[in-house]
Amino acid sequence: MGKSHEKLLNNLEGLRKGTGLTQQELSESAEVSRKSINAIENGIYVPSTVLALKIAKTLNCNVEDLFKLPEK
Amino acid sequence: MTFFKRFLVLFICGAVQVFFATYLLLELLGFGLAWHLMNHDMMFIPGILVFVGSGYLTFSYYFLSDEQSNNALYDEFTALRYYKLATAGYVINGIGIFILFSIQDWQNWSFELANNMIYQIAAFAWLIFGVLLVWFSMGDFKESKGG
Numbered sequence: 001m002g003k004s005h006e007k008l009l010n011n012l013e014g015l016r017k018g019t020g021l022t023q024q025e026l027s028e029s030a031e032v033s034r035k036s037i038n039a040i041e042n043g044i045y046v047p048s049t050v051l052a053l054k055i056a057k058t059l060n061c062n063v064e065d066l067f068k069l070p071e072k
Numbered sequence: 073m074t075f076f077k078r079f080l081v082l083f084i085c086g087a088v089q090v091f092f093a094t095y096l097l098l099e100l101l102g103f104g105l106a107w108h109l110m111n112h113d114m115m116f117i118p119g120i121l122v123f124v125g126s127g128y129l130t131f132s133y134y135f136l137s138d139e140q141s142n143n144a145l146y147d148e149f150t151a152l153r154y155y156k157l158a159t160a161g162y163v164i165n166g167i168g169i170f171i172l173f174s175i176q177d178w179q180n181w182s183f184e185l186a187n188n189m190i191y192q193i194a195a196f197a198w199l200i201f202g203v204l205l206v207w208f209s210m211g212d213f214k215e216s217k218g219g
Contacts, residue, residue, distance in 0.1 A: 028140060035215040036149035045149050 005043040009068045013041040015059050029058040073132040073141055075216035082209035085125045089118045089202030097195040100188060118202075150212065157204045168196045 016026055016037075023041075027034040032051060039045035040055075047055070056063045092115060098105055109115070133142055172192050177185060 027144065031140075031143040032147040033144040033149065033216065036147050039149055039215075045152070048148055051148060 005046050007070070008043075008046050009070055010040060010043065010066060011068075012037070012055065012066055015061060015066060016041075019059055021058075026055065026058060030054040073129070073137045073145060075145065075213055077132075078129065078145060079209045079213035081125045081129060082205055082212075085118070085121045086202050086205030086207075086209060088121055089198060090206060092118050093195050093199035093202055097192065097199055100192045100195060118198075153208065153211065157208050161200050161204045164200050165197050168200065169193055172196060 016023070021029075023034045023037045027037045030037070030051060031054065036045065036047070036051075037055075040047050052063050052067060056066055059066070095105070095109065096115075099108075133146070137145070172189060176189055
C-alpha cells in the first residue's frame with residue numbers, strides 16, 4: 001500500500017504504474033482532474049464510490065484491489 | 073476554459089473585493105485614512121466584476137468548454153475544496169459579526185449607529201469572502217500545476 005489516508009489505505013499509484021498509465025491519462029478516463037488522482041494517491045482525498053468504481057474500471061481491477069480499510 | 077483562465081477570473085474578482093471591502097471597513101470603523109474614494113460609483117466595480125466573472129464561467133461551462141475540460145475543472149475534489157472554504161467563511165463571519173456586535177456603543181445607541189453597524193457587517197462579510205476567493209483561486213491553480 002502507498003501513502004494513505006488515515007481511514008483508507010490505497011494502492012492506486014502501484015496499480016496505475018503497473019498498467020503504464022500516467023496520472024493525466026487515468027484522470028481523463030475517470031473523468032476527473034489530474035490533481036484529484038494525485039490527491040487520492042497521496043492519501044489527501046478519499047474518492048466517492050462512483051469515482052472509485054471508474055478508476056477500478058479503467059485499471060481493470062476491483063475496488064478492493066485499490067482500497068482497503070486499515071486494520072485496527 | 074482552463075485552470076489558468078479560471079484562476080485569473082477568480083483572483084481578479086477576489087482581489088478587487090478585498091481592496092474595496094478593506095477600504096470600506098476601515099472607513100466605517102473610524103480609522104483616519106489618508107486616501108479617500110472621490111467617485112463613489114467605483115464601489116460598483118467589485119459587484120460588476122462578480123456578475124461578469126460568474127456569467128463568463130457559467131457561459132463557458134455550457135458553450136465554450138468540451139466535456140473533458142469540464143470534468144477536470146468541476147470534479148468532486150474541487151467541490152470539496154470549495155465546501156471547506158465556504159464553511160470556513162461562514163464560521164469566520166459568525167465570529168466577526170459577534171465581535172462587531174460587541175464593540176458597538178450600546179449606551180448611546182441610535183439609528184445612525186445601527187445603520188453603521190449593518191454596513192460594518194456587510195463590509196466584513198464581503199472582505200472574508202474576497203479573501204477566500206483569492207485563497208481558492210491560488211490553491212486551485214497551484215494544485216493544477218503540480219499538486
